[in-house]
Amino acid sequence: MENGPLDETPLFRPAILKEIDFTKASVKFNPPVSPTNPGEDLLMRPLCQADYDKGFMELLKQLTVVGDIPKEQFLARYNQMKKCPNTYYVTVIEDTSVGKIVATGTVVVEQKFIRGCAERSRLEDLVVDDTYRGKQLGKLLFQTLFILSEHLGCYKCSLECLPSNVAFYEKFGIEKDPQLFMQYRFKKTQ
Amino acid sequence: MENGPLDETPLFRPAILKEIDFTKASVKFNPPVSPTNPGEDLLMRPLCQADYDKGFMELLKQLTVVGDIPKEQFLARYNQMKKCPNTYYVTVIEDTSVGKIVATGTVVVEQKFIRGCAERSRLEDLVVDDTYRGKQLGKLLFQTLFILSEHLGCYKCSLECLPSNVAFYEKFGIEKDPQLFMQYRFKKTQ
Numbered sequence: 001m002e003n004g005p006l007d008e009t010p011l012f013r014p015a016i017l018k019e020i021d022f023t024k025a026s027v028k029f030n031p032p033v034s035p036t037n038p039g040e041d042l043l044m045r046p047l048c049q050a051d052y053d054k055g056f057m058e059l060l061k062q063l064t065v066v067g068d069i070p071k072e073q074f075l076a077r078y079n080q081m082k083k084c085p086n087t088y089y090v091t092v093i094e095d096t097s098v099g100k101i102v103a104t105g106t107v108v109v110e111q112k113f114i115r116g117c118a119e120r121s122r123l124e125d126l127v128v129d130d131t132y133r134g135k136q137l138g139k140l141l142f143q144t145l146f147i148l149s150e151h152l153g154c155y156k157c158s159l160e161c162l163p164s165n166v167a168f169y170e171k172f173g174i175e176k177d178p179q180l181f182m183q184y185r186f187k188k189t190q
Numbered sequence: 191m192e193n194g195p196l197d198e199t200p201l202f203r204p205a206i207l208k209e210i211d212f213t214k215a216s217v218k219f220n221p222p223v224s225p226t227n228p229g230e231d232l233l234m235r236p237l238c239q240a241d242y243d244k245g246f247m248e249l250l251k252q253l254t255v256v257g258d259i260p261k262e263q264f265l266a267r268y269n270q271m272k273k274c275p276n277t278y279y280v281t282v283i284e285d286t287s288v289g290k291i292v293a294t295g296t297v298v299v300e301q302k303f304i305r306g307c308a309e310r311s312r313l314e315d316l317v318v319d320d321t322y323r324g325k326q327l328g329k330l331l332f333q334t335l336f337i338l339s340e341h342l343g344c345y346k347c348s349l350e351c352l353p354s355n356v357a358f359y360e361k362f363g364i365e366k367d368p369q370l371f372m373q374y375r376f377k378k379t380q
Contacts (some may be wrong), residue, residue, distance in 0.1 A: 057303065065305050066303070066306070074303070077301060083274075084273075084274035086270075108300055111271055115256065116257040117259055117263050125303070150376045154376060155375065155377040156374070156377075158350075158371065160367070160372075162368065162369055163368070163370060166370060172374070174372045174374045175373065176372055177371045179352055180366055181366075181367045181371035182349055182350075182351050182359055182367060183348035184347050185345065186347070
């Protein structure tokens with residue numbers, strides 16, 4: 001059991017978000033925003049344990065089914081991710097004026113033997129709080145994670161996408177692949 | 191630099207392949223084969239470092255671009271995978287009569303916060319040596335990895351698949367998803 005305030009240690013090295021070359025952005029931002037300047041009272045940074053109390057899990061419920069996750073379960077998952085070096089880049093945007101997580105998205109890196117022992121990334125679980133629409137946060141976060149993937153040395157970045165969202169991703173140069181996305185659900189309720 | 195014979199420590203706990211309930215197989219095998227009995231002189235097991243000298247990387251070249259990977263680079267990648275707990279299940283089939291890796295496939299597990307802090311799996315880099323066709327090895331390996339995904343507790347298993355291979359995967363109950371697979375290559379040569 002945790003007692004007292006939760007740890008603010010970042011899930012990954014925060015400087016990475018400052019090191020990426022945002023001039024590589026393939027979309028325009030108006031007004032101009034960036035990972036280091038996402039907007040008034042807004043801060044982009046790695047996930048930390050304390051984000052459980054800042055509404056991180058509630059935000060994910062705007063994306064999909066989450067369930068009611070006790071703090072211990074969240075911390076266990078966080079620590080499991082942390083034990084996988086250079087793999088999970090769960091990134092959040094916090095509204096520091098109210099201490100609330102208002103956007104999140106994740107880069108997951110997969111290590112390969114093919115293609116010269118390459119690495120590829122996947123973009124997962126991107127969501128912006130409904131009440132923070134119109135602030136370019138989805139576009140900013142996605143562009144950041146996309147450039148981060150290249151910065152991390154990945155040869156390829158991919159995602160699964162509903163047909164209704166294709167136009168959003170095509171703006172960044174991401175294209176429909178000739179391959180099909182196929183899946184099977186073992187737990188039909190999830 | 192490594193000297194002497196390479197390590198035969200398995201990448202993951204070998205007993206897992208024996209623990210899975212192969213009666214859950216959704217396809218028939220004739221003659222009957224299984225993870226514990228894949229055929230005469232054949233052995234299914236986790237990847238180990240010594241597989242570098244048993245043609246593991248040459249086998250991957252039958253799947254896609256690999257390049258000439260020095261032993262040190264292979265070992266570095268292997269060790270990086272090993273440092274990520276419960277993530278990489280690179281599985282091989284060896285022809286023990288000649289000490290050669292003749293098939294391989296990988297389950298990669300991704301940890302999530304959504305869906306009750308769930309885990310999902312992806313099936314990657316499945317290939318069978320051309321000269322070992324007709325021995326049901328692709329079907330056996332895929333069926334094993336698919337059941338392994340469920341055994342590991344994943345709520346979902348997915349893969350990317352060329353249209354020409356859809357029929358193969360549909361035999362296992364895996365379906366085309368309404369989502370599209372989209373990607374971007376940072377390194378156009380890879």
